[in-house]
Amino acid sequence: MTAGKIDPNGPLKGKVALVTGASRGIGEAIAVRLAMAGARVVCTARTAEDGESRLPGTLTDTIRRITDAGGQATFIKADLSRAEDRERLVAEAVAIWGPIDILINNAAVTFFIPVESFPKRRFDLMMEVQVWAPLHLSQLVLPAMRAKKSGAIVSISSGAAIHPVKPYTTARAGGAIYGMCKAAIERFSTGLAAEVYADNISVNAISPGLVATPGVAVHGLITEATKHRVSPVEHIAEAVYQLVSRDPHEITGRIDHATAFLDEFGVTASSLA
Numbered sequence: 001m002t003a004g005k006i007d008p009n010g011p012l013k014g015k016v017a018l019v020t021g022a023s024r025g026i027g028e029a030i031a032v033r034l035a036m037a038g039a040r041v042v043c044t045a046r047t048a049e050d051g052e053s054r055l056p057g058t059l060t061d062t063i064r065r066i067t068d069a070g071g072q073a074t075f076i077k078a079d080l081s082r083a084e085d086r087e088r089l090v091a092e093a094v095a096i097w098g099p100i101d102i103l104i105n106n107a108a109v110t111f112f113i114p115v116e117s118f119p120k121r122r123f124d125l126m127m128e129v130q131v132w133a134p135l136h137l138s139q140l141v142l143p144a145m146r147a148k149k150s151g152a153i154v155s156i157s158s159g160a161a162i163h164p165v166k167p168y169t170t171a172r173a174g175g176a177i178y179g180m181c182k183a184a185i186e187r188f189s190t191g192l193a194a195e196v197y198a199d200n201i202s203v204n205a206i207s208p209g210l211v212a213t214p215g216v217a218v219h220g221l222i223t224e225a226t227k228h229r230v231s232p233v234e235h236i237a238e239a240v241y242q243l244v245s246r247d248p249h250e251i252t253g254r255i256d257h258a259t260a261f262l263d264e265f266g267v268t269a270s271s272l273a
Contacts (some may be wrong), residue, residue: 004271006070010038011245018090018098018141020080020133021107023047024057026156026236030104031062032272035071037245039102044094048077052088058089069273080107080133081125089252090140099144102244105185112174121175130181135188138203142196151201152244155189156236157255158182159207182207186255193253202248205255233234235259238269266267 005066017034035041043062047053050060059075066073076092078085093100102114109129111122134155145151149264160175161182186205193203239258244266254261262269 004032004036004273006036006038006066006273008070008072009039010036012102013038014040015101016042016093016099017102017104017105017244018042018044018093018100018137019106020044020137021098022062022075023053023059024055024062027104027106028057028062028065028236029233029272030106030240031073031243032066032069032071033075033270034102034104034244035066035069036263036270036273039243040072040097041066041074042100043073043078044078044089045075045078045107046077048075061192066273071273080137081109081128083136086133086136087140090137092100094144099148100141101148101151103137103141103151103153104240105137105242107133108156112178115176118177122159126175126177126181127255131184131188134185139190142201145201146196146199148229149200150248151196151199152248153189153192153201153203154203154240154243155185157186157189157205157207159257161186161207189255190253197249197252200248202243202252203244204243205250206236206239206243206261207257208253232269232271234269235262237272238262238267242267 012034017039019027019031019041022031023045031041031043043059048059050058059077061071063075074096076089078089080086107126107129138153160179164256189203189205236258239261242269
């Protein structure tokens with residue numbers, strides 16, 4: 001990996017990026033990587049300060065990490081399960097730095113419960129945050145992107161979107177709804193890519209693989225049997241950066257595993273500032 005540093009005159013200079021779920025893990029890493037390339041980054045999540053979540057990491061931490069390194073970032077606390085918060089988020093972001101050039105749909109709420117006992121209220125919450133929120137946020141930022149004939153949208157997917165194959169196992173029951181949400185966001189991404197292709201807007205989805213984040217730790221997804229599949233968070237952040245910085249007519253409608261995407265283009269992930 002190359003050394004991480006902020007380049008205020010980097011390829012994303014003048015661009016405004018909105019990153020959801022940016023208080024920790026993958027979202028934090030993406031926010032840092034975009035700031036390293038010169039973007040002004042608006043970070044959002046539900047956790048702004050210590051004590052607001054049982055998981056480590058806050059928006060304040062992410063912003064401090066970026067600004068201490070010389071980058072430009074601010075945060076807007078929002079609950080993406082609420083339509084009014086999504087509308088307020090985009091309005092406030094635009095008021096601070098102007099129209100959104102880059103939208104990263106990373107926020108997620110996940111429950112691993114078998115289908116036969118999955119509660120409707122939790123199904124509704126997962127669909128709202130993981131499927132409808134990315135669609136709604138895209139609706140909110142697309143008019144300005146169309147007007148500028150420029151823009152990039154990346155959603156974070158998962159290998160869970162891939163259909164299970166035999167031999168089936170019950171070792172990790174409860175992933176059907178999560179996989180359904182991620183399959184939906186992948187189909188949404190390719191469909192939207194086709195709709196906005198003529199407007200020079202790219203829409204892609206990246207599947208991170210297994211990444212050691214606080215959320216993954218809570219669900220106990222990294223075990224002796226799976227630890228060999230863990231990908232560095234820098235790979236996901238780099239893949240997202242590559243997608244938003246390339247020609248939209250060349251790279252759009254893609255659904256890729258982060259590491260495979262970097263290998264395809266011969267890119268080495270940068271260390272994060």
